[in-house]
Amino acid sequence: MNLASYTARRAALGLVQVLAVVTLVFVLVQALPGDAAVALAGDNPDPARIAQIRAAMGLDRPVLERFVEWLAGLPRLDFGVSLVSGRPVSEFLFGAIGPTAVLATLTLVLLLPISVMAGVLAALREGSLLDRALTSISVALHSIPEFALAVVLIAVFGVQLAWLPPTAVGADLLSQPAVLVLPLVVLLARPICSISRLVRAGMVDALASDYVRHARRLGLGETRIRFAHALPNALAPAVQQVARTTDWLLGGVIVVEAVFVIPGLGTVLVDAVAGRDLPVVQGLAVVFAVSTVAVNLVADLVAFRLAPRTEVVA
Amino acid sequence: MSLNRRGFLGLTSGLTVATLAGCGSGAAPASTPRAGGRLRAAFAGGGAKEVLDPHLANLFVEAARSKAMFDKLADLGDDVSPRPRLAEKWEPSADLTRWRITLRKAVFHDGRPVRAQDVLASYARILDPNRAFRAKSSLTLIDLPNSRAVDDRTVEFALKRPFVEFPNALAAFGAYIVPEGAEDFTKPVGSGAFSFVSFEPGRSVLLKRNPEYWEGAPLLDELEFVIANEESARTNALLGGQVEYAHDLTPTTARSHASGDRMTIHRSPNSAVQAFAMKLDRAPFDNRDLREALFLLADRPQLVESVLAGSGQVGNDLFGKGYQHYADEIGQRQRDLDKAKFLIRKAGAEGMVIKLDTSTAAAGMVEAATVFADQAKGSGLTIEVAVGNKDSYWADTLKNGSLSSFRSGAMPIETHIAQRLLTGSGTNVTKWARPEFDALYEKAVSTSDEAVRTETYREMQRVLHAEGGYLMWGFADWIVGTTPKVGGISTAPANTLDWARFDKVWIG
Secondary structure: OOHHHHHHHHHHHHHHHHHHHHHHHHHHHHHOOOOHHHHHHOOOOOHHHHHHHHHHHOOOOOHHHHHHHHHHHHHHOOOOEOOOOOOEHHHHHHHHHHHHHHHHHHHHHHHHHHHHHHHHHHHHOOOOHHHHHHHHHHHHHHOOOHHHHHHHHHHHHHHHOOOOOOOOOOOOOOOOHHHHHHHHHHHHHHHHHHHHHHHHHHHHHHHOOHHHHHHHHOOOOHHHHHHHHHHHHHHHHHHHHHHHHHHHHHOOOHHHHHHHOOOOHHHHHHHHHHOOOHHHHHHHHHHHHHHHHHHHHHHHHHHHHHOOOOOOOO | OHHHHHHHHHHHHHHHHHHHOOOOOOOOOOOOOOOOOEEEEEEOOOHHHOOOOHHHOOOHHHHHHHHHHOEEOEEEOOOOOEEEOOEEEEEEOOOOOEEEEEEOOOEOOOOOEOOHHHHHHHHHHHHOOOOOOOOHHHHOOEOHHHOEEEEOOEEEEEEOOOOOOHHHHHOOOOOEEOOOOOOOOOOOOOOOOEEEEEEEOOOEEEEEEOOOOOOOOOOOOEEEEEEOOOHHHHHHHHHOOOOOEEOOOOHHHHHHHOOOOOOEEEEEEEEEEEEEEEOOOOOOOOOHHHHHHHHHHOOHHHHHHHHOOOOEEEOOOOOOOOOOOOOOOOOOOOOOHHHHHHHHHHOOOOOOEEEEEEOOOOOOHHHHHHHHHHHOOOOOOEEEEEEOOOOOHHHHHHHOOOEEEEEEOOOOHHHHHHHHOOOOOOOOOOOOOOHHHHHHHHHHHOOOOHHHHHHHHHHHHHHHHHHOOEEEEEEEEEEEEEOOOEEOOOOOOOOOOOOOOHHHOEEO
16 A cells, blocks of 8 residues: 555544544533533522523533534534633634643654663663663653652742742743743653653664664674664654654643643643533544544654554554 | 642642741831832633623632722622722612612723713623623612613612612622623723733733722732632742732641741631531431531531631631621530430431532532541441532532532622522522521511611521521631732732732732
8 A cells, every 4th residue: 555545544534533532522521410501600500590601601402403513613613612701712722722832842852852862872782881870760750740740840940949930820931931941841751761761672672683783794884774774663663652742742731731830722621621611622622633643643654654664554 | 630639739738848948037028008010910710711701700810800900889898798989879768779879980991981871781781681690690689670870970770679788789799880882801991990901811911000090090000810720830930939929829838838938828817618508408407406416516626727727717607707797696606426416316317327418619628528527426427428520519519419518708698698598599508498587588688777687687697506507617718828028918808899909909
């Protein structure tokens, strides 16, 4: 199968997956107790008032009708209107994608070179002190949950030493990059371990493989063998992990957003679910589903390019 | 998620204590008012919910912003009794059905004067039958078609029934005066101490000083509201110098920073009542003895000490401690295990298991339920704590179950009774429905005799104290943190006029 038809098939499948996710999310949110009117009424749950809110929001219309209407708007990129605030859902999405994308991009830009370098170094010096040190540090970082690491970093560097701003409250992320330092460290801590371990393992395997031995017998230079022949093969398994990490980052890492006050997709999701703001939740589901499908598709294509022998399973 | 979050909060407070242990104290608090500067105030927000329409205000941040940009005709004073604001004075007719209100000379931010027509239009908007604004239930007794603007600065309200507490309605949550015809609040125009500059939903609102404010221009040049949903984030932002004011902190945070020099803690007593609600219309609490047994089982000082970390006062099963009309002559109830056991036996409830519904909808409710269940051990009753969904909690417990956690912010005692304790009340959690009590309420709100009114409120409270369904065990302080150089913070209960009153605040 050639690359183009493979891509087309995967894209079509992706579309079906997005629709399935959106429908499932709709059903699940419907299954939650209470609706937007109940959530909005809060500690003033006068039944008469809830009924009025429900009517004002159009929640008294049949569920199916509202879902179909919402689906019909999708091809026009019309995500509907937030029940609670009356603002278009697209405003929420566009507003929140910015911070999430900035964090995800910067994390990936730092993550890839650092983790590949760490993995390659460890593999080249397999069993050495450096290898063991890199392994210990990355495994140690991996074992700390994000929120715990975030809390410690804020307490030490944000509050006690006052070197860095402890939160990003009210800040514009790009014009005040200092607020991004601590969140980036937290976001990098775990993926660095998982990816560098995979690169290391792949590299160790590749360096011990027949074709590397053959390349050596042919008298190719060691640098060329390592980086032009062994490394691409070693990266293929790591690419899938990078895809998972990207997906995780694009989903808005809720804990990191909450602790550092970054109003990204995770924050919008938490607020929307608590407020039973169904159109916003569905809009987010579309964004998450599309990004998951796209990221995995890209990852498969990249893996295919790096190591063409790899079987690509749809 | 919730488990992580709780663990994480606990961990933060522990760590902040540890990191601050080395700090001394020394900075002098701001004492002399000084003009100028920008104050950044961190509040919890709701992203999706945040709106600038003052009639839609629901969250604390929305209430605080509305207060900065708009005025009500009246607002609640420190004792939660109504004080004139945009209304200079109010004069009821002898039968209390017509109220003549004289407006203060005030202007909106766009220079237009505040007129009687604006008042009527604002109330008509709130009372629109197709909408569901929060202040609607309070204003619904206004007979709008028969109310009129006498002249530009005089409104005459006709009421559907005699109501001496009408000023409470004028002070209702969200009853703000907006310019006639205002529907678009993307750039709100009000008559408040600060005028609008910019808004980024879920992130910040920037306001600036209104030099024409009728009560005198504020001291601050600018006021910025920023959103930080996690309490630990608000605390850290304050400690890191990113904000000067952090709203709604936990007692634990207050305790760890009270003696430090990086944060000044402001406590507003009597801000939120903490309670358990028993439903009278169903078993087992249709039995008065059993209700009394529960009253006697509660060890209130222990609840205040453990759940509120000491940041509060014990309650006496009555709403509104320290408020106007509060019956403070009624003796404080104490724990009496022997009598409680006797009453439980008498009610034939020995060995009974009662479910106590609670949730994390308000801070401390689950903790209070757990502590209370523990206090009931050995009494013959077993209380089983059931943690429900927090987003639909209030609507669920209004209908279901027999015993539930309850809390409420400040409001006049009259409003508390009208909303929760009359046969037709919309949020009657305890299902307290007694014609003779309804009659007492009618008597209190329709007499212009101050002494009769006071006595009637006391009588209602005596009945509620003896056999009501609310076990009100404590009143939590409302806790706000500021940097030490911020002055002019009032400790009035949350939701009253002087709470979040940024026009009186300065940065020293």
